[in-house]
Amino acid sequence: MANESSAAYRRSPCPVACALDILGDKWTLLVVRDLMLGRSRFKEFMDSLEGIPTNILTDRLVRLERHGAVEKRPVPSGVRRHTYHLTEKGEALRSVIRSLVDWGLDYEEGTEAGLEPSV
Numbered sequence: 001m002a003n004e005s006s007a008a009y010r011r012s013p014c015p016v017a018c019a020l021d022i023l024g025d026k027w028t029l030l031v032v033r034d035l036m037l038g039r040s041r042f043k044e045f046m047d048s049l050e051g052i053p054t055n056i057l058t059d060r061l062v063r064l065e066r067h068g069a070v071e072k073r074p075v076p077s078g079v080r081r082h083t084y085h086l087t088e089k090g091e092a093l094r095s096v097i098r099s100l101v102d103w104g105l106d107y108e109e110g111t112e113a114g115l116e117p118s119v
Contacts, residue, residue, distance in 0.1 A: 022067050023093075027052055029100070031060045032086070032093050035070065040083040064090065 011017050023029055030052065034045050045057050052060075061084055064070035069090035075081040086093075104111045 022063065022069070025060075027056055028060050028064065029093075029097065031057065031064065032069070032090060033097055035084060035086045035090065036094060036097060040085060041081070042084075069093070 010021060023032075027050075030048065030050055031045060034048055039045055039048075042057065042061075045052065045061075046054065061070060061072070065072055065084075067089075068087055070084050071087050072082045072084055075083060105113060
């Protein structure tokens with residue numbers, strides 16, 4: 001379900017274009033993948049093999065939160081830290097990630113099973 005804020009960023013009403021406006025860069029789906037793998041803290045995302053820069057990671061988490069795919073929760077200890085979690089909208093990307101895993105394993109030499117989230 002789209003909201004007014006996401007509609008303001010659309011290039012067109014095409015569903016592929018709308019999805020790519022949120023997810024269509026080389027980092028965002030890797031952040032979603034990491035969330036599906038159980039990562040929830042900023043440092044855990046930074047430890048991923050791909051080496052996402054901190055400014056890019058911050059931007060992608062904010063974008064996913066703004067579009068309702070991720071929610072940020074404060075850490076109960078009272079320190080100014082947060083954890084990140086997929087919302088129902090974010091979890092709906094599981095089939096997209098599964099399709100990309102299958103495609104990569106089928107068609108890209110050198111990819112390895114076992115590095116992807118269970119779906």
